[in-house]
Amino acid sequence: MVTTTMTETLTDSVQDYLKVIYELTENGEAASTTALATRLHIAPASATGMMQKLASAKAPLVEYRKHQGVKLTVKGKRAALEVIRHHRLIEAWLVQTLGYSWDEVHSEAEKLEHVISEEFEERIASAMGNPLRDPHGEPIPSADLVMPKDQGIALANLKSNQEARIQRVHAQDTDFLKHLEKLGLIIGARVKALEVSRYDQVMRIQLRGRKEAIALGPAITNRVFVEIL
Amino acid sequence: MVTTTMTETLTDSVQDYLKVIYELTENGEAASTTALATRLHIAPASATGMMQKLASAKAPLVEYRKHQGVKLTVKGKRAALEVIRHHRLIEAWLVQTLGYSWDEVHSEAEKLEHVISEEFEERIASAMGNPLRDPHGEPIPSADLVMPKDQGIALANLKSNQEARIQRVHAQDTDFLKHLEKLGLIIGARVKALEVSRYDQVMRIQLRGRKEAIALGPAITNRVFVEIL
DNA sequence: ATATTAATTTTGGTATACCTAAATTATTTT
DNA sequence: AAAATAATTTAGGTATACCAAAATTAATAT
Structure with missing residues (x-):
């Protein structure tokens, strides 16, 4: 058979x-x-x-x-996860093996994701030791197309004095990512919420020992997720 | 300006x-x-x-x-060399960094060559130390799009007892390349022409100390090139 | 309930890149 | 130099994936 x-x-x-x-x-x-x-x-x-x-x-x-x-449909979901897996593996691999920065990889991956073979997918995945997240902290669907559940909460929802670690940044815009990096807001960074002022829509946080103020506009609110420590 | x-x-x-x-x-x-x-x-x-x-x-x-x-036209030639450079760099890089074999890389490169950026081209080229040939021995056009001149001669044109080194195999068919590899006819291999029998279109050569007979059909004649020692 | 506004869908079109079949042009043979 | 054959080109047609404008349907406000 x-x-x-x-x-x-x-x-x-x-x-x-x-x-x-x-x-x-x-x-x-x-x-x-x-x-x-x-x-x-x-x-x-x-x-x-x-x-x-x-x-x-x-x-x-x-x-x-x-x-x-x-x-x-179930079939459509499988196809979607396949593409997402390609995209995120490629991003991880551009960063790990070719020295790209996290703000450069998106557009390159957008093109490559459509043309790589399963063979290629498998080779880069195992060359990297089957990573679970891409350079933005986004979870990578497994080879059998299961998307890992993500328990992070939005940075904007931290209460005063809560400490956390940056887990995931849901964004692809180069300038925005460069901006976050300049602030020190990178994956794995430790952050402490100081004051969440809902009046002026500004959140004050501590990053690498320095105080930073970030605007709680649509740019940040649903884009930066953390893991509470 | x-x-x-x-x-x-x-x-x-x-x-x-x-x-x-x-x-x-x-x-x-x-x-x-x-x-x-x-x-x-x-x-x-x-x-x-x-x-x-x-x-x-x-x-x-x-x-x-x-x-x-x-x-x-001059413009068309530049564009062609750009694509050929992409193709050959990608082949080299699939072999060097992902462990592909020379008979597997062609089709993958055919797809990737169209979608990689100049940035990507540059990164893989310098990661490999700007290689001059791809895994089949084909010359790689330089970054400024000059195709290196190739002085190899056809294997089929070797005279009896001439010794040479396999320099280039102009082929992409997986099975054919696997076949050559099994014979020991790989890039850099040392070869000695023993007898060139134009009657039965068979050439006898010595490879890794063993005698091999290869048919001088269109498959080989204009595909395998050597550098005389 | 009706009118207004907003969202969605349909209709008729575009461009790319391919195809097959028919017509034409070039080459070779007699 | 014709005729036959081979190579090339033209003509008309297909599928994909997009668009803008018109028509329709749904949601909201009066």
Whole structure:
């Protein structure tokens, strides 16, 4: 008996859709076509068209009801996690073996993630000792496509005088990441919340023994996560 | 004054065309659209259409006269060498840092060559100490896009009792390369021509102290090159 | 409940890069 | 120099993935 691994090939574009749907539906809610369009920098109409197509395939990647948004099917989720695993392994490996910095790796990984083979994935993963997180602290799905559960809490939710360690920065913008690095806000750094002033939307924290003030705008609030010590 | 590096982006498909045209025109002759089609596994008509398009651009990549074939313009040659440099650096690097064997690297490199940045090219090149040849002994164009001249001669042209070293194998087929490796016919191996029998198209050579017979078919004749000792 | 506004979907189009079949041009043979 | 053959080119068509504008549907406010 022969097992056909029939790994059908998805276009780069479809892989990008799946990746974004995965992120938008992590909270359990369906993703709207508009939200998809925004994230992918395409017109809403394009997203709608693609969802109709993906949902009407013989073995659909998404479940889609008009005006209700999309969710991934089991198959779609597997495909999305495969791409995310590629992306994060590549980022880790660009940093570890080619000396890239964490603010440079995203765009390179965006391109490479679509073209590497399973062989390549396996080789870089084992060369790095099967890392669990990428350079931004994002969890890397395992080879059998399980996403590790992440128990970090948002930096912005720390109470005064709580101490924690920076675990994950959910961002890819080069300048923003460079900015955080300059502050000392890097993965693994120890941080202590000093004062959380909800009036002026500023949080004062202690980093490498120095006081820093960070604005609690959308840039930070849902992007920096910590592990309480 | 600002220098705009206007590196326009070519599609993967166009890059593949240029690479093939480069190889077909290394002998100085123009490449026919049919030859292009054969190498690229497309219909002759598709090659013709693409040549018309590339030749009629504002700054054309090829020079094309109907029924006379195509040649690269200076601009086209630069673009072709850039892709070839990417391909060969990637092959070298897959072998050196990820333990790939020489018969596995071609297809992976075919995909990666189109998506890596100049930054990436530079990093892997310097990580390897700017290698001059890829794992098949093919010369790697320099960073300023000059192809090193290669003085090897065909293995099939060795005279009886001449000794040489295997310098370059111009092939990408996995099984063929595995076959050569099994014979001991690998880059750098020392070889001595014993008898060149033009009757039965067989050449007898000595490799690692053992006698081997190789058929002088199209598979070998223009594919294995040596440096005479 | 109706009107207004916002979100979504449909429609008709674009560009790329391929294809097959028919027509043309070039080359070779007689 | 014709005729036959081979190579090339043109013409018309496909699929993917995008777009803008119009039409529709859903949500919100009066």
